[in-house]
Amino acid sequence: MLPKWFNDWNRDNPTNVFGPAILVGALGGAVFVAILLVTWGQPFATNSMQTGPRGTGMSVPEFSAALAKPDPTIEAFYTEEPYVPEGGEALAKDVYENVQVLGDLTEDNFNRLMNAMTQWVSPDQGCAYCHGDVAVEEYGSDDLYTKVVARRMIQMTQTINEEWDGHVNANKEVGVNCYTCHRGENVPSEIWFKIAPVNEASGGWAANQNRATMISQSTSLPSDALENYLLEANQIVVHDLESRVAGGPSSDDNPLPSIQDTERTYALMNYFSNSLGVNCVFCHNSRAFYASQGEVTPQWATASLGIQMVQELNNTYLVPLRDTYPAERLGPVYADAPKAACKTCHKGYQQPMQGTNAIGDWPELAATGAPVYE
Numbered sequence: 001m002l003p004k005w006f007n008d009w010n011r012d013n014p015t016n017v018f019g020p021a022i023l024v025g026a027l028g029g030a031v032f033v034a035i036l037l038v039t040w041g042q043p044f045a046t047n048s049m050q051t052g053p054r055g056t057g058m059s060v061p062e063f064s065a066a067l068a069k070p071d072p073t074i075e076a077f078y079t080e081e082p083y084v085p086e087g088g089e090a091l092a093k094d095v096y097e098n099v100q101v102l103g104d105l106t107e108d109n110f111n112r113l114m115n116a117m118t119q120w121v122s123p124d125q126g127c128a129y130c131h132g133d134v135a136v137e138e139y140g141s142d143d144l145y146t147k148v149v150a151r152r153m154i155q156m157t158q159t160i161n162e163e164w165d166g167h168v169n170a171n172k173e174v175g176v177n178c179y180t181c182h183r184g185e186n187v188p189s190e191i192w193f194k195i196a197p198v199n200e201a202s203g204g205w206a207a208n209q210n211r212a213t214m215i216s217q218s219t220s221l222p223s224d225a226l227e228n229y230l231l232e233a234n235q236i237v238v239h240d241l242e243s244r245v246a247g248g249p250s251s252d253d254n255p256l257p258s259i260q261d262t263e264r265t266y267a268l269m270n271y272f273s274n275s276l277g278v279n280c281v282f283c284h285n286s287r288a289f290y291a292s293q294g295e296v297t298p299q300w301a302t303a304s305l306g307i308q309m310v311q312e313l314n315n316t317y318l319v320p321l322r323d324t325y326p327a328e329r330l331g332p333v334y335a336d337a338p339k340a341a342c343k344t345c346h347k348g349y350q351q352p353m354q355g356t357n358a359i360g361d362w363p364e365l366a367a368t369g370a371p372v373y374e
Helices: 004-012 018-040 064-068 107-121 145-163 178-182 204-208 225-230 259-276 298-324 342-346
Strands: 046-050 059-063
Touching: 107 178, 145 298, 178 342, 225 259, 225 298, 259 342
Parallel strands: none
Antiparallel strands: 046 059
């Protein structure tokens, strides 16, 4: 149907039409994607959380999708409004035997709290987990270790809320209660035991690392960081802030930070990051990483308080319970008591339970003194 001369010319002068077609298709696809981004928004949008003065590099990019992801354990959190005493109500210590803590609560509030603790710690076993399968009249017995431990944990919770307000309520009043750590389990997840050395085939420093463990966050970093810093309260240091600096033998008279201290510190910092779901600049100034305390972020101060708090909890409350536990609750290597660290509460989130107020309905756990009902 086309003239013969046109067909002859096309046959003698072939043209590659695929290159222009691919170019046009690619440009059209890019325009289409751009239209989608403008109309629907960026699928991996980020928010920038300012952690210090603007213009100093003190900000943290955060993925909006990750921030919006809810903590699945919050839905199971049981709470109940308190009964505001009117005066003259019977007190728990006058009604029940052997009430060593919480005895000044009214009977109704005492039972309300006991019911909540059952939901938080032993929803499947119920009251029998601490009191045994006995009549209510025998609940005063301390035969089960779980009851003895629970009593001490109530005191620990009150201490956290009262004495470590600067850490747990740094942003707003949220506090902690039993559910903060337990999340419906008898034994909280993310507790830890001493396990170093982890590499028995090696000697010296190599025996503390080069095997993936939960404490080292599955890296080749040392596995004794929590033991050194959150139990023994050793100073968190690095060898030197400059490169190629000669070290020297350390002694009691002249303690010098070593390469081993540096690796152990990195192990602890890596643990912090995983515990809160953040990176290094959440606490440190990205512009001046090793800056003085005047140039760090507010989160640095909150984390510093948290370190001191965990040191006290481990040494004052948790480790002394070692002889109270049965053998199956002790550590697999040294038969030591279970201990807490950042992840025990945070579970991978910046704030435990994503900032849910854990003491709003539970003033009995907010302080060691008489609760204040509103």
